[in-house]
């Protein structure tokens with residue numbers, strides 16, 4: 001059953017999952033995210049056009065985490081994701097497929113990927129489909145290297161997207177929602193406000209209406225994706241954007257869309273537009 005997000009029923013089910021006597025706490029007001037004492041990241045920003053009428057300020061999920069978790073992201077030696085970035089860097093130079101090429105054969109150093117993550121997802125070259133970073137990587141593998149596609153949530157893929165995303169660290173998120181992307185964006189927005197599952201909860205119920213509250217042991221953030229790929233301490237591994245979406249939809253006890261599906265790529269575009277102006281943090285650290 002799908003109900004509009006703003007129907008009265010919503011309140012009851014959200015309250016049922018919020019911790020008993022849920023406390024509201026603003027995101028840490030004075031924390032500044034500076035990585036390696038050098039790279040200053042923007043973690044709070046005035047709302048862009050997508051959220052101008054629903055949010056007063058846009059916050060990175062980093063601001064909602066405990067100080068120990070925040071600290072891990074402030075120094076690359078303490079950031080457990082860096083091991084995986086290194087594996088991605090190795091892969092960048094590894095020849096694979098029938099054409100005898102590596103990524104570096106055509107793109108040279110991985111620094112050439114600077115800025116790429118800020119505009120993902122976006123329409124592909126032929127403007128026929130909305131592609132996430134994973135799709136672009138696989139397109140090069142299958143069409144240009146004669147190599148096999150990587151599974152969306154495989155370690156190879158997540159290592160590579162981590163290494164690529166890191167090249168954009170500190171740059172502002174800015175996706176295009178114009179032209180052919182506009183329909184995808186509308187579709188993503190509809191999903192964001194649709195209540196799914198036995199709990200009948202939309203993304204917006206938790207991440208828009210109740211950001212700041214405690215839900216079970218978690219401090220609810222705005223559910224932004226600027227930190228992805230993310231190292232999750234709970235999983236002791238890197239998590240992709242779509243993997244996180246799957247987890248959140250499952251928490252509403254709903255059937256979820258698949259990683260890489262049209263639905264999740266549309267949702268990714270819409271969520272990215274909600275975080276416009278936040279710095280790319282990938283790779284971030286979350287509980």
Ligand code: HEC
Pocket residue numbers: 092101102103104105106107116125133136137140141144145160164
């Ligand atoms: C045979 C040459 C070749 C190889 C090998 C290759 N690519 Fe590409 N790649 C391209 C070309 C050409 C484009 C399209 C450039 C454009 O249109 O902006 C592209 C585009 C991309 C994009 C999208 C960039 C953007 O700004 O939209 C990504 C990401 C990417 N490649 C990653 C990789 C990765 C990762 C590998 C290795 C697994 C790889 N590529 C291997 C030639 C190659």
Ligand code: HEC
Pocket residue numbers: 017060061062064192201202203204205206207215218219220221222223224225227230244245248249251252267271286
């Ligand atoms: C039942 C409440 C609930 C619903 C509904 C929900 N989430 Fe979440 N989500 C959470 C919790 C709890 C976390 C972990 C704490 C946090 O970062 O907010 C989380 C985390 C996230 C994160 C990671 C944020 C970060 O900075 O690491 C993203 C992205 C996200 N959610 C997106 C979504 C999307 C998109 C939807 C709709 C498909 C959704 N969520 C639905 C509860 C929810």
